[in-house]
Structure formats: structure tokens, C-alpha cells
Amino acid sequence: MARSGDKPTLSTKLFYGSGSVAYGVKxxxxxxxxxxxxxxxxxxxxxxxxxxxxxxxxxDAISDPLVGHFSDQLHSRWGRRxxxxxxxxxxxxxxxxxxxxxxxxxxxxxxxFYMFGMAVLVxxxxxxxxVPSTSLVAELTDDYDQRTSMLSYRYFFGWWGGLTVxxxxxxxxxxxxxxxxxxxxxxxxxxxxxxxxxAALIMMSFIFISAxxxxxxIPNLHKPPPPKPFSLRRTVAELRETLIHRPFLALFFAxxxxxxxxxxxxxxxxxxxxxxxxxxxxDVAIITSAWFLAxxxxxxxxxxISRGRNKRNVVIVLSIISTCYLPLxxxxxxxxxxxxxxxxxxxxxxxxxxxxxxxxxxxISILVSSMVADVVESSEMDTGRRSEGLFFAAxxxxxxxxxxxxxxxxxxxITIVGIPRGADPxxxxxxxxxxxxxxYVPTIMFIYFVSIGIxxxxxxxxxxxxxxxxxxxxxRAQAD
Numbered sequence: 001m002a003r004s005g006d007k008p009t010l011s012t013k014l015f016y017g018s019g020s021v022a023y024g025v026k027x028x029x030x031x032x033x034x035x036x037x038x039x040x041x042x043x044x045x046x047x048x049x050x051x052x053x054x055x056x057x058x059x060d061a062i063s064d065p066l067v068g069h070f071s072d073q074l075h076s077r078w079g080r081r082x083x084x085x086x087x088x089x090x091x092x093x094x095x096x097x098x099x100x101x102x103x104x105x106x107x108x109x110x111x112x113f114y115m116f117g118m119a120v121l122v123x124x125x126x127x128x129x130x131v132p133s134t135s136l137v138a139e140l141t142d143d144y145d146q147r148t149s150m151l152s153y154r155y156f157f158g159w160w161g162g163l164t165v166x167x168x169x170x171x172x173x174x175x176x177x178x179x180x181x182x183x184x185x186x187x188x189x190x191x192x193x194x195x196x197x198x199a200a201l202i203m204m205s206f207i208f209i210s211a212x213x214x215x216x217x218i219p220n221l222h223k224p225p226p227p228k229p230f231s232l233r234r235t236v237a238e239l240r241e242t243l244i245h246r247p248f249l250a251l252f253f254a255x256x257x258x259x260x261x262x263x264x265x266x267x268x269x270x271x272x273x274x275x276x277x278x279x280x281x282x283d284v285a286i287i288t289s290a291w292f293l294a295x296x297x298x299x300x301x302x303x304x305i306s307r308g309r310n311k312r313n314v315v316i317v318l319s320i321i322s323t324c325y326l327p328l329x330x331x332x333x334x335x336x337x338x339x340x341x342x343x344x345x346x347x348x349x350x351x352x353x354x355x356x357x358x359x360x361x362x363x364i365s366i367l368v369s370s371m372v373a374d375v376v377e378s379s380e381m382d383t384g385r386r387s388e389g390l391f392f393a394a395x396x397x398x399x400x401x402x403x404x405x406x407x408x409x410x411x412x413x414i415t416i417v418g419i420p421r422g423a424d425p426x427x428x429x430x431x432x433x434x435x436x437x438x439x440y441v442p443t444i445m446f447i448y449f450v451s452i453g454i455x456x457x458x459x460x461x462x463x464x465x466x467x468x469x470x471x472x473x474x475x476r477a478q479a480d
Contacts, residue, residue, distance in 0.1 A: 008141050008150060015213025016140065017153030019085075019133045021161030021206035022092065025199050026126050028162030029096075031266035032288075033169070034119075035407065037192050040421055042102070044111045050267075050411025052112055056119030057407075063124050064131060065243075068393025071132040072386070075227055079218040080389070081132035085211040088129035093204040095121040100196025129207055131396060135388035136214060138373040139221045142469050144462055148306055148370040152299045155366050157206075159295035159358075163288060165202060169195045170285035184424075185281040186274065222386050242387045243394055248375045250458040251368065255395050257451035261444045263406015264413075265326075268440060271414065272330070275425050276433050283347050290351045294358025301359060302366040310461045311367045311374075316452055318367075322360045323448040327441045329353055334437045374460050377468040413439045 008016075030053070039049040067084065074080045099118035106114060137150050174191035182188045243252075273279045273287070306314050329350060332338040339346045372391055380386050417435045419428065 007143070007146055012140060012214070012217070013150050013153045015210055016133075016136060016150055017155075017157040018206055018213070019129070019210030020154045020158035021210075022203040023126060023130045024158035024160070024162030025165050025203050026092075026096065026122065026162075027158070028166045029100075029195070029199060030119075030122075032166055032270060033192060033195070034099075034115075035267050035411065036186065036270045037100070037189075038111065038115050039411075041187055041189050041192065042111060043421070044108060044115065046411045046414050046421070047408075048108065048112045049115065050408040052116040053119060054405060054408040056116050056123060059120045060123035060127060062397075063127050064393040064397040065390060066393075067127050067131045068135070068389035068391070069387075071135065071389040073224050073227075075224055078215075079221050080224055081136055081221070082211055082215060082218060084128050084132040085207065088125055089204050089207050089211075091125040092122070092129065092207065093200040095125050096203060097196045097200040100192050100199075127393075127396070131389055131393040133210060134369075134392045136217075136221070137369075138376045138386075138388040140214075140217060142377065144374065144465050145303065145307055147373045148311070148366060149303045151366045151369045151373070152302050155362050155369075156295045156299040159291055159362060161202070161206065163291050163295070165195070165199050167285050167289055168198065170281050170288065173198070174281055186270070186284075222388075225385060241383055242379055242385065242390055245375065245379045245382065247378055247458050247460045248372070248391060248394070250454060251372055251375070252394060254451045254455040254458075255368075257447055257454060260406040260409070261447040261451070263408075264410045264440070264444055264447075265406075267407045267410035268413070271419060271436075272440075275419060275423075275428050276330070276333070276436065277346065277350070278341050278425050279347070286347060287350050287354055290354035291358045293355050295362055297355070297359040298362035298366060302363040305363070306367055306370075311371050312455065312458045312461070315364055315367050315371070316455060318360050318364050319448065319452045319455070322357065322364065323445055323452070325353075325360070326357055326448075327444065330437050330441060334434060368455075371458060371460070374465050377465065377472055378460055380472060381468055409443070413443075 035046070035049050035053065038044045038052075039046045044052075071080050071084055074083065076083050078086075095118065099115070099122055102111065102114050102118075134154070137147055137154070141147060141150065169191065170185070173194045174185040174188055176183050176185050177188050177190070180188075185191065243249075270284070273284045277283075279287070329338060339349065369392075372395055373388070375391055376386060376388050379391070413436070417432050417439065419432060419436070
């Protein structure tokens with residue numbers, strides 16, 4: 001098993017990190033395209049589409065803690081995590097293809113239930129890979145800084161994977177179709193269908209690469225506790241005992257609040273790009289591409305700025321900067337202080353903003369995930385159990401449920417301000433976009449500052465973690 005002095009090899013970091021391509025592709029597809037595709041292209045009412053996403057997230061989130069708990073307990077010749085990882089490959093590919101290829105001729109009710117059912121299926125299938133795969137970081141190393149380094153690679157691959165497929169969609173798949181009378185690429189339904197095929201194949205490939213590449217570590221990973229006859233009462237008691245751990249609760253509730261804001265932001269991005277900034281598909285692709293650089297910078301930045309420091313303090317500082325900087329272009333344009341619409345510097349300015357903001361956001365995500373990994377030893381000291389899967393799953397549970405609420409809030413804002421479905425951007429009343437910004441900016445800033453306050457309650461620091469790791473090693477040595 002991992003030793004505190006271990007430094008995982010580059011190949012280990014690459015194979016571990018590459019698994020996140022699947023999650024990144026799924027996440028980008030759901031964040032950038034799903035609501036827009038079903039509401040603006042297929043004609044499903046925005047609030048119904050938002051409700052479908054919300055309900056699907058609630059259903060899927062229930063599976064997260066269960067998968068995490070059972071992957072912590074699983075006994076198999078392939079260890080605790082890898083059977084889940086291998087078993088998810090085919091279901092993920094099939095379900096992701098299907099959600100972008102609904103049957104023709106569905107009415108509003110049919111579209112709603114199809115979107116809801118497929119969203120549940122996709123997210124549940126991804127959970128069976130993502131939760132066990134992510135949990136490996138706490139087993140591959142218990143070093144305070146190496147965990148941050150490993151998670152830097154995971155977030156790098158996740159962002160690059162999702163963005164690559166999104167940019168391909170914007171530039172090669174979501175293109176106008178003169179024969180069908182479609183002049184705006186984002187409105188072309190065939191582009192989304194082709195996207196579903198490409199994305200499914202990429203997700204399946206990287207899941208296999210990551211599972212196979214980390215397979216050699218199975219003999220050295222932590223072993224599950226001795227098997228016991230199943231008891232629902234004991235299982236519930238163990239889940240409760242683990243999840244009420246104070247440092248984890250701070251991360252859990254901060255994740256809830258943050259995910260709500262992120263759900264609003266990612267869902268409304270395409271609306272802002274289309275109706276607020278009047279961008280062409282190629283402009284959106286360029287701005288989205290800025291996050292390639294952001295992920296690369298965060299890969300380098302997060303381990304550097306946290307080295308020798310406590311992760312929580314670094315996260316709080318970065319979060320304050322991010323919250324104030326994120327809505328700045330929207331505020332300036334609303335006040336008439338930004339470049340006028342169509343100016344040649346609009347896109348370059350938004351690209352620069354995206355690189356800076358993206359670097360900060362991804363660095364925060366890396367460090368918070370590393371903080372979750374550090375909770376494992378803190379909890380083990382209290383409970384005698386290692387619960388990597390459960391902790392990462394519970395955090396994912398919070399993010400999924402409340403991201404759905406954020407998506408629903410975003411859909412509600414769209415309905416309240418009255419953005420016409422399928423409208424040409426030039427035909428939308430500018431007052432609608434002013435109201436759009438007026439709802440958006442204070443909402444996300446308030447939510448993010450609440451999250452920062454909750455995060456300050458996390459108390460694990462560098463010194464505490466080192467002491468716990470040393471004591472646990474001594475206990476294991478005595479037990480052997």
C-alpha cells in the first residue's frame with residue numbers, strides 16, 4: 001500500500017488522470033449542450049428540460065454514496081475499485097449515444113420523460129466508473145502534496161477531454177445546414193447526434209486506458225475489511241458515522257453551495273454567448289478553447305501555490321478572487337464600459353478573462369479534492385475504517401443534486417426574463433438581456449460567498465495530516 005514517502009511515477013499520474021476524460025466529456029456535454037439542445041433545438045419547454053435535469057441528478061446522486069460504500073467493501077481478485085471501472089465501459093458508451101439521439105416525433109411529455117430517463121442512465125453509469133476511479137488517489141499516495149499533484153493531472157485530463165470534444169462539436173459538428181434552412185450552427189440537430197457518437201467512443205476508450213494502466217497497482221492498494229453478513233442497520237450506522245465527520249461536513253456543504261452556482265453558470269453560458277455577446281459558433285469555440293490553457297496552467301499552479309501552505313487557506317484566497325473576477329465582463333458590458341458589440345477586441349478580451357478565471361477555478365477544484373483525500377486518514381483515526389470511495393462519492397452526491405438545482409434556477413431565470421425559444425439573437429430585445437444580467441450577477445456572487453464562509457470551517461492542516469499518517473502507519477505495523 002501507499003507509503004508517506006512515495007512519489008507516484010509520471011506514468012501512474014497519467015493513467016490515473018486520463019480516466020477523468022470520460023467524466024469531462026460527459027460533464028461538458030451536459031453543461032454546454034443538453035439544456036440548449038432539448039429546449040432550443042428539440043422544442044422542449046425550458047422549465048421542463050431544467051426539471052428533467054434536476055430530477056435526474058437527484059436520482060443519480062442517490063447511487064453515488066452506495067457505489068462509494070460498496071467499492072470500499074468489495075472483495076475481488078481485482079481489488080475494490082477496478083471491477084466497477086471495467087464494468088462501466090459499455091453501459092457508458094451506449095447510454096451517452098442514446099441521450100443525443102431521441103426517437104423522432106416525441107411530444108412535450110415524451111421528450112421530457114426520454115430526457116429524464118436517459119440523463120439518469122448516463123449519470124448512473126458514469127458514477128460506477130468515476131467514484132471508484134477518483135478514490136484511488138487516497139490509496140496510491142498518502143503524501144499531503146503528492147495528492148494535490150495527482151489530482152492536478154486528473155483535472156487537467158478532465159478539462160482537456162471535455163473541452164476537446166466540445167470544440168470539435170462547435171467547429172466541425174454544430175455547423176449551419178443551408179439545405180435545411182439552418183443558419184446558426186447551434187440549432188442543427190444532426191450536429192448533436194454526431195456529437196453523441198464521437199463522445200461515446202472517446203469516453204469508452206479512456207476508461208479502458210485508465211483502468212488498464214492502474215491495474216498493476218491492485219496488489220499494493222488498501223484491502224477492504226473482513227467480509228460480514230449484510231446488515232442494513234449496520235450499513236446505515238457505518239455510513240452515518242463516516243459522513244458526520246466534521247472536516248468532511250465542511251467540504252460537503254461547501255460543495256453543495258458551490259455546485260448550485262456552477263449549475264447556474266454553466267447552463268447559462270451558451271445563452272450569454274448567443275444572446276448577450278452575439279457570438280458566432282467559431283467565437284464560442286475560441287473562448288471555450290481558452291480553458292485548455294487554464295487547465296494546463298492549473299496543472300502547474302495548484303501544486304506550486306499549495307506547497308508549504310495549508311490547502312484551506314489557499315482555497316479561500318483564490319475563491320474570493322474568483323468570485324469578484326468572474327462576472328466582471330458582464331457587469332462592464334451592462335454598464336456600457338465594455339467594448340461595443342462586434343468590436344474586434346471582444347473575443348480576445350473574453351479569452352483572456354477565461355484563461356485567468358479558468359486557472360483559478362480549476363486550481364480551487366484540485367485543492368478541494370485533495371482536501372477530501374486528506375479527510376480519509378482523519379476519519380480512519382476515529383472509525384478504524386478507510387472510506388475513500390464513500391467520501392468522494394458523497395461530495396459528488398452533493399454536487400450533482402445541487403447542480404441540478406442550479407440548472408433549474410437557470411431555466412427559471414430564462415423563463416422569467418423571457419428569452420424567446422429559437423429566436424435570432426438580433427431579434428431579442430436588449431432590455432431582456434439587461435434583466436438577464438441583473439438576475440445572474442448577484443445570484444452567483446451571493447452563492448459563492450456563502451460557500452467561502454462554510455469552507456473556513458475545515459480544520460485539517462499540513463501538520464495534523466502528517467501526524468495522523470505516522471500514527472496510522474504505526475498501528476498497521478503493530479497489527480502486522
